[in-house]
Amino acid sequence: MNLYDIIFYLFAIITIVSATFVVFTKNIVYAAYNLLLTLFGIAGLYVLLGADFIGIVQLIIYVGGILILILFGVMLTNKITDVPIKSGVLQVIPASIGVGMLAGILILIVTNISWRNMELTVPESTIGSLGMLLMNEYILIFELLGMLLLIALIGAANIARK
Amino acid sequence: MNESTLISLSLFALFAPLAGFIITLLTGKRLKTAYLIENFIISLVLLASIIALFVKLAYYVDKDIVSEITWIDLGIVPIMGKLSIELGILLDNVSLIMMFVVSLISALVHYYSIEYMRGDKRYNRYFAYLGIFTFSMMGIVLTHNILMMYIFWELVGLSSYLLIGFWYEKKSASDAGKKAFIVNRIGDLGMFAGILMIFVTYHTFTFDKIFAAIGEGILPFNSEFWLTATGILLFCGAIGKSAQFPLHVWLPDAMEGPTPVSALIHAATMVAAGVYMVTRIFVMLTGDAMLFIATIGALSAFIPATIALTQTDIKKVLAYSTVSQLGYMVMALGVGAYAFGFFHLVTHAFFKAGLFLGSGSVIHSMHHEQDIMKMGGLKKKMPITYWTFLFYSLAISGIPLTSGFLSKDGILASAMSFGSLTGYHIFAVVGFLVALLTAFYMFRLLILTFHGEPKDHHKFDHAHESPALMTVPLIVLAILSIFAFYTLNPLDAQQGWVLNKWITTPTSVVPESARYPFMVNHETHGSAEAHGQIIHSVEYTESLHHSHYPAMFLSLFVALLGIFIAYMMYEKKKMDADKIAGSMKPLYNFSLNKWYFDELYGVIAIGASLRLTEILKWFDNTIIDGIVNGSGWITKVTSAISGWFDNWVIDGAVNAVAYISGFFGIALKKTQTGKVQTYVALAVFGVMVFYFAMRLL
């Protein structure tokens, strides 16, 4: 157990526990705040994997953007006067069994396959090389994503306005 | 000025009209003045092509400039070998002269149309169409490979269709558009087959590579016959586009379009594309193919000329005259007079565009009256139109001091020497006959329109000279029809710079055994070689020289004779036109009804389909019905057997199936809840089932 391990387990526990709260709590606002914690934990994991830029982007876009959007969704679609904003649940028992099995299977697969055994490679700083790749090899996808965002923006505005 | 500047100028002249088309089309609905953008762009194009032409002729007169990019590189393909398709432009004298002609006439027609089309409800769209037409015509002119030429070929077909049917509310206009498109398609089919033949044999579309391969002795299917066939198939495209016999029927109907369009597309440029294409493939034509081309050209020169004698619609006369003159050019190419054929294309483009624009000016001032029998006396009212029209008529009739004389005389001399060398005198005879007819019908048109007494006083009183935007193009084109632009000697074009330096006949690459005998050069002629004209033998050069003066005097004589007859008949009324028509009633009707070509095609197409339906009917009555009746009997017998089988075995099975599916339906109904989440859950469940299935297997 060295420092890396301790930090890893810290973030892993934050992620898993808060994600569990997200899906099990009945109060939507609680769920949203737990999602914040989950995303934060995942950002930590990214940093541990050497993806510093992705970690930062995760915080900025997810926490700063998507989560805020979701909170707005909650506020706009529930009668605020009912103080506990609750979400009902459906078929919890069969779903728990099914998803439990799914998780079991996934973990089984992951642990039983012998992955190509490579060491963790941590580049110095990824921002520069990411920028180069985005502007050279992936320029088409990059432009397409820009277009997609624009379309999504117009589409969302149009749908919500009706 | 270096070569890359020249290439950039040409590329600008090619793509700027496309930009004009897009901009004008997109902004045309909102922006009332969008047409000015198109006019501005075409002015720039004209400027660019003038500069390009001057640079080419001044610095690179003997050099062909090619610029190409690889469009598709297929690498090594099985059977075909290494394969790539290039796009590119070829700048030689012919293409740059043609580019100048196209952009000049296009620009003049643009300016002219500003006035002529004023008040039309699709004003801006009209200019947009002119833009795409100019773009595609430039493409045909500049391309260095036959694939691109075919693409642009179809594009001019499209723009011609759009412009003929521009007033599509009129049924005759939309019908004419369709007719032009479909008739052209028949010719293009042949051209497409020819292109396929070339690609299969030479694995390339580029002209230079094809010619080089033919020069090395590679022939389609290793036979000269198939080389002839390829040439004729490619020429089929020209038959359609240049309205040659027997596909000439679309051009007169195309006069339903606006008159400036007729001047641009159906007189000067697009219909000349066919002739231009023949000049491009000239070096790969065998003697047989050229004889075929000459025959088609002679037929299309003669037949429409006789039709034009009796037509009364001013534009129809000019349309038939166009077909006839195009036939002249094709015939010239067919008899081996490459330079004269192309020269006539250029001169004809100017004066025929002028004639159409002049007729447009008349039609405009007469409030869209096109019948020459209702005109007359317009000379005083419209002096500029009259004098330019007169000059064009002199040019097309072949009177000295005009450009038309130079080119026409050259063609006739070539036809004569061709006759004396090969024995086919018929081409020269047809040439002189057509020259006579041309002079006659042009002056008949001129006299009936501008001289004499006005027949429709109401319209005559309102007639007026057209505004400057319409008369200036007329004057410009008339100036360009003066001999001095082409040669200093008004009687012989051979000594001028156009034919001496600019347009030189290329060397044929066809095997010598397949050429005309006189196109094989046995002994090198010193002075001819210096000019690069080594394709003709010495006999041909001498024969052409000998036939020059006889041809000149004879053509001058027939032209003057034609004018004289027309003058006597319509101006002095010494001969009664109606009486002559009455005395030759069958011939007159034959000509008036355009040799019954439309009816003939109607009968062939409709008669053939009627015949086919009769055959099909017989087939139906005897064979199909017999089979049906026989099978009816068999069915009766088998149905008795199967009826028993049905009642017991099938019904039992069906009921069982129904019961089983009903059972499952009831069971599975519960899964179709319409809730998205159920479906997600089932999908997850499905993934797990897959996993276990994979594990067990």
Place this chain on the structure above:
Amino acid sequence: MSSIGLNHFLIISSILFSLGVFGVITRKNAVMVLMGIELILNAANINFVAFSAYGGFPVKGQIIALFVIVLAAAEAAIALAIVLNIYKNFNNVNVDEIDNLRE
């Protein structure tokens, strides 16, 4: 030497994925379903980054992760617009009551 390997990250992402699926299946509220989807996307993202970090090509996987984040943003915007629309039409956002797909 650290004992953490590729498998650790993969296990975390598996658990996150399963939790996401659970959220999507069991929650009534459409917004909660969206949160589940975000969890699933993040699980996939962890996989991308982890595989690229341990596979010897560290930056390319991150690019894909970046694209996924962008897509998630677009998806969230559209989905919330749809949810708002549903709310206007049905006056609630409970996905189990919106079963027009059955008809």
